[in-house]
Amino acid sequence: MSVHPTTLKTYASRISQHPNPTAKRVLEIMERKKSNLCVSVDVTTADEVLEVIRRVGASVCMVKTHCDIISDFTLEFANELVRLSKELDFVIFEDRKFADIGNTVTLQYSSGTHQISSWSDLTNAHPLPGPGIISGLSSVGKPLGRALLLLAEMSSAGNLATGEYTKQAMKMARDAGREFVVGFIAMGRVDVAEQEDWLIMTPGVGLAAKGDSLGQQYRTPREVVYESGCDVIIVGRGIYGIKGGEEAVKKEAERYREEGWKAYEERLARN
Amino acid sequence: MSVHPTTLKTYASRISQHPNPTAKRVLEIMERKKSNLCVSVDVTTADEVLEVIRRVGASVCMVKTHCDIISDFTLEFANELVRLSKELDFVIFEDRKFADIGNTVTLQYSSGTHQISSWSDLTNAHPLPGPGIISGLSSVGKPLGRALLLLAEMSSAGNLATGEYTKQAMKMARDAGREFVVGFIAMGRVDVAEQEDWLIMTPGVGLAAKGDSLGQQYRTPREVVYESGCDVIIVGRGIYGIKGGEEAVKKEAERYREEGWKAYEERLARN
Numbered sequence A, B: 001m002s003v004h005p006t007t008l009k010t011y012a013s014r015i016s017q018h019p020n021p022t023a024k025r026v027l028e029i030m031e032r033k034k035s036n037l038c039v040s041v042d043v044t045t046a047d048e049v050l051e052v053i054r055r056v057g058a059s060v061c062m063v064k065t066h067c068d069i070i071s072d073f074t075l076e077f078a079n080e081l082v083r084l085s086k087e088l089d090f091v092i093f094e095d096r097k098f099a100d101i102g103n104t105v106t107l108q109y110s111s112g113t114h115q116i117s118s119w120s121d122l123t124n125a126h127p128l129p130g131p132g133i134i135s136g137l138s139s140v141g142k143p144l145g146r147a148l149l150l151l152a153e154m155s156s157a158g159n160l161a162t163g164e165y166t167k168q169a170m171k172m173a174r175d176a177g178r179e180f181v182v183g184f185i186a187m188g189r190v191d192v193a194e195q196e197d198w199l200i201m202t203p204g205v206g207l208a209a210k211g212d213s214l215g216q217q218y219r220t221p222r223e224v225v226y227e228s229g230c231d232v233i234i235v236g237r238g239i240y241g242i243k244g245g246e247e248a249v250k251k252e253a254e255r256y257r258e259e260g261w262k263a264y265e266e267r268l269a270r271n
Helices: A011-017 A023-032 A044-058 A077-088 A102-110 A133-143 A164-176 A221-227 A243-268 B012-019 B021-033 B046-061 B077-087 B102-108 B132-144 B164-176 B222-225 B245-267
Strands: A037-041 A061-064 A089-100 A122-125 A147-151 A181-185 A198-203 A232-235 B035-041 B062-067 B091-096 B120-127 B147-151 B179-187 B197-202 B234-235
Touching: A011 A023, A011 A037, A011 B120, A023 A089, A044 A061, A044 A077, A044 A243, A061 A077, A061 A122, A061 B147, A077 A089, A077 B062, A077 B164, A089 A102, A089 A198, A089 B179, A122 A133, A133 A147, A133 A164, A147 A164, A147 B012, A147 B245, A198 B062, A198 B120, A221 A243, A221 B132, A232 B021, A232 B197, B021 B147, B021 B197, B035 B077, B035 B147, B035 B164, B035 B245, B046 B077, B046 B245, B077 B197, B091 B102, B091 B164, B102 B132, B132 B147, B132 B164, B164 B179, B222 B245
Parallel strands: A037 A061, A037 A232, A061 A089, A089 A122, A122 A147, A147 A181, A181 A198, A198 A232, B035 B062, B035 B234, B062 B091, B091 B120, B120 B147, B147 B179, B179 B197, B197 B234
Antiparallel strands: none
16 A cells, blocks of 8 residues: 555654644644644533543643533633643643534534634544535634544444545535535544545553443554544543553553653664 | 325324324424424524424424524423423424544534533434444433434535435434334435335425526425425524514524415325
């Protein structure tokens, strides 16, 4: 299999390929912190979220949230999240997986209890409802300099984001242009055409576990970054769920950061 | 084209076909109120939601919400919604379109600001992430007597829920059984095999408009209920968005109820 040219470039050299300010910032942080690690913080109170972020913040380029599982979410909490993202130098990625028609996602992104567009640098959407979902989200997010990932593939067992579906996701991104859509959630380099440079972010990464009881499946950082050519590894329970308190979590985040970066350097070494 | 046997049965006679208590209740209300109308309430404050419901409540079998677009959502508001659903005799359908892996949707359904499972009789999910999404939601909703619809098709232009995707959605529902999954969001009778009786609910219904600028497409109640054999019509802005205040909205809801019911009686008359 031929090597995708984008995987032979440094993150730094790719900054100029991206017109979107959030995409640029992601690549800048990755280079600066030598980190392609995103920690997914799936805990259910604001204090727990902030605690995990303080522990892992130094090691990550990105923090992934599910604001709708936080029982005491407030906009003050969101402000604190934004403050921490500046202090600790990471991008906030609300993993909302928008999946409705354009008119509805416009409201879901901008309004409600969560007002996601006001604090989240990056969010994602399923291409399933058609191009109207991108237009709707873009009408809110693009003027704010936000960015969108499309889910081209998923990590869970028996998912339907495969084959023709994935191709259609790619096409929808190309048709939308690169001003707001900056990349994909995918398990590998879905942007096979030579000249393309999309950010590929990959969930389901773990060094130990092979899966959970509800269909999640795990691969190692090396499999994801070196073998599959993805840009950002997303790790959740594998880091914040480890036993041993603050020091253990910090150490585990560092271990994943190192593993991810090593796999990236290994892929550059093929030059 | 042969007529689907389920479309020749009365809603009342179908009650015994459904093991799920919420599905039974939907069919009972439909028969009692002579209504196959669901109003989708896509407004952004709690007061507006309650106002729309008080206006349309007498005419509907179901109210569809997007709790995450309501800026001042509280659990007290949700309690009032539940109280109104009993007083005015309708089922609450939170149109959440869950679309994540099993572990995440379990939390999104039960936790967070919205605690959807505590007040919503019915919700829906995309089959996209694979069967783990049903297992996850079922672990929360089934013990509470809640029900789930899978999105087998969508109403928006260029959507990818077609062909093999729709078939896989059907298969996933069959594999899950009928204790928690009670039907589909679809544009027609996707349950083609003869013995099946699923509830088919259909968005994108309007008597006047043909679409919006973000890809939504509309069909009439007769096209949806008589021609396509669907069970519940979902109407949004076409009813609550009409000019003329309370009386105009009430009247428009009645007009849709009558159109939907007439189409249902017309389909029964083919017996």
